[in-house]
Amino acid sequence: MKILLLIICILLIAIVLLQSNKAEGASQIISGGNADLFSQRKERGIELFISRLTFALGAIFFIVCVVMNIM
Numbered sequence: 001m002k003i004l005l006l007i008i009c010i011l012l013i014a015i016v017l018l019q020s021n022k023a024e025g026a027s028q029i030i031s032g033g034n035a036d037l038f039s040q041r042k043e044r045g046i047e048l049f050i051s052r053l054t055f056a057l058g059a060i061f062f063i064v065c066v067v068m069n070i071m
Helices: 002-018 026-031 046-070
Strands: none
């Protein structure tokens, strides 16, 4: 079970690093000055796939952690 958790962690880190940044510059990342950060922006193609894969891996990570805690 610990090996499965380790594999999920590594995949989750890799997939998060592959995501495109939504802020225009490094100063906006720190200050949060991007007004249209949560605007209606459609994800298409590979961005949509990576976003859904990130959500799925996060959910699997959470479930595995809860199951390991119960056992």
